[in-house]
Amino acid sequence: MSAGAAKSPLIAMRGAGYYSSNTAGAKSVIDSAADLALEAIAGLDLPAGPGPFSIADFGAADGGTSLDLMRRVVGALRERAADLPITLTYTDLPGNDFSALFGMLQAEGGLGRAPGVFAFASGTTFYRQIVPDGTLHFGFSATAMHWLSRSPGLIADHTHAVGASPAETEAYRTQSLADWETILLARARELASGGVLVMANFSVDDDGHYLGWTGGVNMHDSFAAHWRALAADGTLRAEEYRAAAFQQYYKTRDEFAAPFADPQSPVRRAGLTLERIFSRVTPCPYRADFERHGDAQAFARAYVPTLRSWSESTFFSALDTGRPIEERRAIIDRFYGACEDAVAADPAGHAMDYVHCFMVIRKA
């Protein structure tokens, strides 16, 4: 769930490993994508020349969640070609914590130190081309591309497009479809012939389910309700209440597939074809832990920080910068405190199940 959109105060992750250690769910998704990646790579011709086999992780954050997948991919390539040079390029926004990324990669035993492996970072939005034309062999992205390149506008009485009015939703949808084409055309330029993209993006599935809404308590409605309560009790000013809106949109499978439908579409003409697409729900690991231990307090204490890791920047940046920073921090602490108290008091139905659309895309 990393930020990959154009720079925006709304999009920022907490650094120093906070992200990975609080996102066991994200890692679980990537692990379940690893088989897909290995299969896609097995059918891929290795570079004929002396040049490296080039791998990129788009919107990689600190690289922690995709590490096992990358190890497996590198291992599979090593079996086919003992001396093949391999580059790993991790991309995210300029403000990403690249020191945490390199600290992990370059530690003793780190993947960046494996023989013939060369690790790089690019602090470049994935809405732009990141590597030179025709040089990418395997591109990966997980849980990053729901972040939009720009804000489509305010959401009057909710904090996410999933709860917005029809007109607001349409603005988010339009931006998301344009962004998706931009992403695909940039990757089309980057990919070598035969190269492959494996993606797992947040999505609305055929049951209408999405992140945090799979039939129990709706996580986004809960966020909106707690935020509304802070407006109702006078903590938030009217403009702060309105300003909180995730710069995100969850596309349906049909929306993800649309650019590939027409052979004359820009994406198809750029050489991309959609080889596989399917939805999958990944159960919330914190909820699963709770089912085992039954301790509602412990559940709330473990669960809410994972929500906070990716949502905090949106709420924080809605606050008036005229307030002292300590005051803003206190409001945000109160907000997540209320979220945690609600979960602890009545844990039934709380879960941040992940709903992903998995895709395999190949360049002709």
Next chain:
Amino acid sequence: MSAGAAKSPLIAMRGAGYYSSNTAGAKSVIDSAADLALEAIAGLDLPAGPGPFSIADFGAADGGTSLDLMRRVVGALRERAADLPITLTYTDLPGNDFSALFGMLQAEGGLGRAPGVFAFASGTTFYRQIVPDGTLHFGFSATAMHWLSRSPGLIADHTHAVGASPAETEAYRTQSLADWETILLARARELASGGVLVMANFSVDDDGHYLGWTGGVNMHDSFAAHWRALAADGTLRAEEYRAAAFQQYYKTRDEFAAPFADPQSPVRRAGLTLERIFSRVTPCPYRADFERHGDAQAFARAYVPTLRSWSESTFFSALDTGRPIEERRAIIDRFYGACEDAVAADPAGHAMDYVHCFMVIRKA
């Protein structure tokens, strides 16, 4: 004057642009190296294949000081080949402020946004190979490779090898010569045939001059004296006094040239030849400002921060971690305060002139 050695608590730069804005001298050195770089690149065959022209800056810090040189190099390549893809790889230790680097490169009008230019970072020590074999066309490094890969030991009664005892100096010299061969052999693997390295490294010149010692007040002796004073007045504990030693060595021109002398040396057998080598003194820009304005207080306030930008981590990390962080910060503030007061009280002879050894090295 960036850190490029293996990870060490002694080697850390202050982030967020502090480095570049306080190192006008470093930029001046790189600007005077730009002609050398352009000349070296003018004689270089462009890649025959579709692959990119690859540029690296080793020990780049926030990339600010080398930016103009990089713009000129990219501009010169563009004139020769309008569509040539160009990669810029900035290397430094994992803890470097890569966000400041990418913030600059990816800002509106930034070099990372220039057409056909692709910017990357590698948080990898230059004591290891950073890019794949035979892929580097132009490597640059300025004022970084005096940082050693490991500490050769304590310096009993000084804070730099230039003031150490003969036995201590020999330990630093031995480490520096071994490190230099390691650096050159790593670059030899990286360079494409015909590829070139341009370096400007701190050095001791034929007059025995070096950074901060060109006949006036000796900067390193001043550091040592102010540090000794903090020990004498009981501020520093004995082990803290001894622990402060820059993990650095300034090689002579002969020491830089030594690995190239024998055709059977590892460096020569790896394909590297030394095309040019010369020393040059770059006058301290803060001193030059002072000569114009004559305000000793203003000189001290401008001059000491540039010293602090690269020296602070060495002194700070000598302090006992058992002291509260605020106490350690206060000691360091006092130390630089004393440095500043001394300069303000008697500015005569204070100057951090740079003494560099410039080299052009080519791979056969």
